[in-house]
Structure formats: C-alpha cells, structure tokens
Amino acid sequence: MSEAVPVVVIGGGPVGLTLAMELARRGIETLILEKRERFELPEPRCNHVSARSMEIFRELGLADAIRASGMPDDHPHDVVYATRFAGYELSRLPIPSPGELRRNGNEAPDSWPTAEPPHRINQTFLEPVMWNRVTDFENIRIRWNTQAVSFEERDDLVRITAIDGATGKHEIIDALYLAGCDGSASSVRRALGVRLTGDDQLMTAMMATITAPDLPASRTFERAWMYWILNPDVCGNFITLDGERRWIVNVFLAPGMTPASLDFDGAVRALIGADVAFEVEHKKPWIGRRLLAERFATDRIFLAGDAAHSWLPMGGYAMNAGIADAANLAWKLAGVLDGWGGPGLLQSYERERRPVLEQVSSMVRDVRERQVVPIARELDDAGAAGDRARSELGRYMLETDSVQFACIGLNFGYFYDDSPVIVYDGSLAPPYSLGSYTPASVPGCRAPYFAIDGESIYDRIGAGFALLRFDRTIDVTAIKAARLPLVVIDVENRPAGYETGLVLVRPDQHIAWRGDTLPPALEELYGRVAGGVGQTAA
Numbered sequence: 001m002s003e004a005v006p007v008v009v010i011g012g013g014p015v016g017l018t019l020a021m022e023l024a025r026r027g028i029e030t031l032i033l034e035k036r037e038r039f040e041l042p043e044p045r046c047n048h049v050s051a052r053s054m055e056i057f058r059e060l061g062l063a064d065a066i067r068a069s070g071m072p073d074d075h076p077h078d079v080v081y082a083t084r085f086a087g088y089e090l091s092r093l094p095i096p097s098p099g100e101l102r103r104n105g106n107e108a109p110d111s112w113p114t115a116e117p118p119h120r121i122n123q124t125f126l127e128p129v130m131w132n133r134v135t136d137f138e139n140i141r142i143r144w145n146t147q148a149v150s151f152e153e154r155d156d157l158v159r160i161t162a163i164d165g166a167t168g169k170h171e172i173i174d175a176l177y178l179a180g181c182d183g184s185a186s187s188v189r190r191a192l193g194v195r196l197t198g199d200d201q202l203m204t205a206m207m208a209t210i211t212a213p214d215l216p217a218s219r220t221f222e223r224a225w226m227y228w229i230l231n232p233d234v235c236g237n238f239i240t241l242d243g244e245r246r247w248i249v250n251v252f253l254a255p256g257m258t259p260a261s262l263d264f265d266g267a268v269r270a271l272i273g274a275d276v277a278f279e280v281e282h283k284k285p286w287i288g289r290r291l292l293a294e295r296f297a298t299d300r301i302f303l304a305g306d307a308a309h310s311w312l313p314m315g316g317y318a319m320n321a322g323i324a325d326a327a328n329l330a331w332k333l334a335g336v337l338d339g340w341g342g343p344g345l346l347q348s349y350e351r352e353r354r355p356v357l358e359q360v361s362s363m364v365r366d367v368r369e370r371q372v373v374p375i376a377r378e379l380d381d382a383g384a385a386g387d388r389a390r391s392e393l394g395r396y397m398l399e400t401d402s403v404q405f406a407c408i409g410l411n412f413g414y415f416y417d418d419s420p421v422i423v424y425d426g427s428l429a430p431p432y433s434l435g436s437y438t439p440a441s442v443p444g445c446r447a448p449y450f451a452i453d454g455e456s457i458y459d460r461i462g463a464g465f466a467l468l469r470f471d472r473t474i475d476v477t478a479i480k481a482a483r484l485p486l487v488v489i490d491v492e493n494r495p496a497g498y499e500t501g502l503v504l505v506r507p508d509q510h511i512a513w514r515g516d517t518l519p520p521a522l523e524e525l526y527g528r529v530a531g532g533v534g535q536t537a538a
C-alpha cells in the first residue's frame, strides 16, 4: 500500500476542480477521482458564473481564460423577457458583453465593487478551461474513468475503493482527508448516511441543447444572451451557447404535466412562435429542488457543492455556492495539513457554510414563486388589450424577476455570523437580500473590495492571511512572529466599509478579526482564527 494522499477529491466537476486548485496553490497534493472518461463534457447545465466565483477563479489564474471562452467577446449578455422568440419583447435587462466591460475598465453593472464582474458561459465551455489550468499544477493528479465505490473512515485516514473503468479492477487508495464533490447523487454522502432535507420538487423542466442556425433570423427584437419566454401556451427560455447556432432551451412543465406527456417539439415551436427548423443534440428533464445535507462533514470527510446542497437554477447560483464551499474548505484543510491549523478549523466549515446555504436557497426558491403568475390570453394580440397585458407583464418581470440575473447580495452579502474561528466584536453584519449588499468590515463579512495602486486587494492578500493596516502609526511589529501565513498590507486611505485601523482578512477573503490596536494576547488571536493550536505550532 502506498502512502496516504493528503487529499482525495471525488468528482472532477467545477467544485472538485476548484477545491483541488485552491489546495494546490497552497502546496497541498491532491488526487481527483472522476468517473467520466478523460475530457468527457458534462451536461450543459450551468450558464452563469457569479462575480464572487470569478474573484476566486482570478486567484486561481482562470478568470481571463473563462472570459475568453463561450460566447463571442462582443455578444451582449442581456436578458430579454418576451412573448415568443419571434414575438414581442416585454422588457430587457441590459448586461454588457466582456468586450464592453473591458473597454469600460471592467466596471460591473451598477459599478459592483469587484475586479471581476459576473460572466455568462455554459458549463461545457467552463470545465475544459478548468481542465486546462489544472494541468499547470504539478501537485494535482486526475484519474479519469475511475469511480469511487466505497469509503471507510478510520482514526488516521480514509480508505477509498475505486474501480478503474478501463480494466474493471478494484483499487484501494488511502487519503488523510476526503472531499465528496461528486454531485447531487453523491456516493460519499450516501456512504456517510447523511440525509437531505428540504423540498424535493418545486418545478420540473425539460432541457435540451439544440442546433438552430436559422433561429436568430426569426427574432423580432435585438439579440440577448437569455430569452425568457412567457405566453399563454408555454413558458421557458432560450440561452445562446455561441451567439449563433447552438442553444439551450428549457421548457417549464405546467403543473400535472410530466416529461413523458410533454410534446417537446411542439413546446419549442410555441416558444419560438415561428416555423424554424431545429435539431435536438441532447435532451434531459431536470427537477428544481431545495435540498440541503443534514451534515457537511465528519472528522476526515467533507461534502461540497451539489453533494451537500442542490436547488433550482434560478439566480444562477448553485454551482457558484459550491465554488464558495471549495474556497472556504481549501485553506482550512491546507492549514491543518501544514500544521498551523487546529481541529476547530475543519469543524468551522459546516458551521459557516450551512446557514448561508439555507439562506440563499430560500431566496432562490422565492424567485421561482414570484415567477408563477397568470398569463393573460391577449398577450399575443396586436392592439390595445395586448399592449396593456405586455406592458404589465414586462414591468412585473423586470421589477420582480430580473434581480436573479444581477444578484449582488448572493455574490457579496453573505456572512458567517456563528463561527468558532472568527472573533466577533458585537457589531451586526448588515442584512442582505438577493439584490442588496452593504459593504462592511464586520467580522464574518467578505472584506469589502478595493483597489490598491490599481491592483485588486485580493491579489495582494494572496493565499494566506493578511493584516490590513489603515494607519501606519499603529504598531504591528509583534505580528512578525505570527505562526500563521500572514502578510501586513499598508493602505493609505481607508476605503468605504472599513471602520477600524486594523482588519485581519482570512485566506478566503472573509474578515477574521478587527480592531484599532493588536490585542496583547496575540497567541490567543492566532489560536482562535486557526481553530486551536496545530501540530507544529509552538
């Protein structure tokens, strides 16, 4: 038996790949087991990468390659509400293309406080960019065509049995830690006997990838990235994959309808509203749920991404929540494996992430509830009654639904308010909603973004902790003896949201502590934010 691998990740989807890269940049060796064949594309599910995920991808050296992939650089990312593809535009949420963003100095919509605005790209384009980047890390190995089938947690390691798909042979692999990033049917979660709780059917849809080169010519309004179609016959959407020929189409099933009873081609024709030829490349139903694992972790096994939670694609935030799980978990595993992190660090993963996922999944469920509105029969009619119905529905969707495509709160607003590794000071973090965010340096919040000499503060922070000092007269010499990976960053002008002279930022850019002077018992502070004393700490 060979030596235990520090971390084995089950599942090479977006969350497993992110976790492996987050570990690798901190020098931790990782083995990914992925049951798909080498470079086998995933199903074309996710289409929206949040700004927060793009910030994380930027730190992994991925952001530019992601922006350069998928739709053409100058294709608008607008969302249009329409009666039919060849019908009436109801309303529109304008969203700039990457090219336009770049020309405007990367300003996000409404000047979001970030160097990395959201990006729209299908998962079938995203994952190949990630695979490509993974090969740059010498300490990541991927075993394709390898399915993990059983897991045994011992005091000192996790023993994994996997089957090599090419030979059919069973293999035993030992890991110090195991991450189950193996999607919603997670075998890791099942092996742990962890139940999912929540709503297991909020809606059903049929999703297909279609080739339809003549579709753009049938459109009766300006082009967009997503076309959200509402009419008395059927509701659904079209999402462009390449701006021209290939499209994702989702048909939302009316209550009582099943995928088997759906006339799919007829529904697509009703969504288009014109006689346009299309060829179905791939078709599969999906069920919109809101489910959370009761537990996210044991001592040595962790669940992340869809393995721990899955919900409706509204808000475009399910994968993105998993990317945030990976960013939260990686530095903690690295801290323990490096010896400076104590046992509380790993325990904090579930304590921090689960409440946030509970909150955001409820917000996403509410988006769906608001979408279900009566559709007036006269919506398609030319004339005053039709005009009135269209104007009302267009306004309603823009006012109540479009926030799901610009959900700043889900990106930056969530905070960890009950963590054993954060030092709270009695202040309350500002509340957030889907569409609202108030930058704050309250411990637990994401450190408010700012640029320093034209550079993102997160780039300066790097992979470890950072003490931001907004006043050079504060003595921080004692910090030099820190037993954590820690840099001091001097900032001349205190940006909005920061209230104290010192702010300690964690490797995942959330705030661990703040104050106007260093606490006299620095060891106590280190012990707290590192989850206790690690094996190699003094």
Ligand SMILES: Cc1cc2nc3c(=O)[nH]c(=O)nc-3n(C[C@H](O)[C@H](O)[C@H](O)COP(=O)(O)OP(=O)(O)OC[C@H]3O[C@@H](n4cnc5c(N)ncnc54)[C@H](O)[C@@H]3O)c2cc1C
Pocket: 010, 011, 012, 013, 014, 015, 016, 033, 034, 035, 036, 042, 045, 046, 047, 048, 049, 123, 146, 147, 148, 149, 181, 182, 183, 184, 186, 187, 207, 286, 304, 305, 306, 307, 313, 315, 316, 317, 318, 319, 320, 321, 322
């Ligand atoms: C219609 C639709 C639209 C969506 N749109 C969005 C969106 O816009 N934004 C968003 O954030 N999310 C979206 N999502 C959700 C998103 O697709 C998922 O949240 C995301 O894929 C989860 O990533 P993951 O890595 O956790 O799991 P997965 O992508 O499911 O990856 C899991 C991987 O594990 C592998 N695996 C499983 N079991 C084993 C095993 N035993 N051994 C080895 N390998 C294994 C699988 O082959 C797979 O590659 C959408 C979902 C749907 C259905």
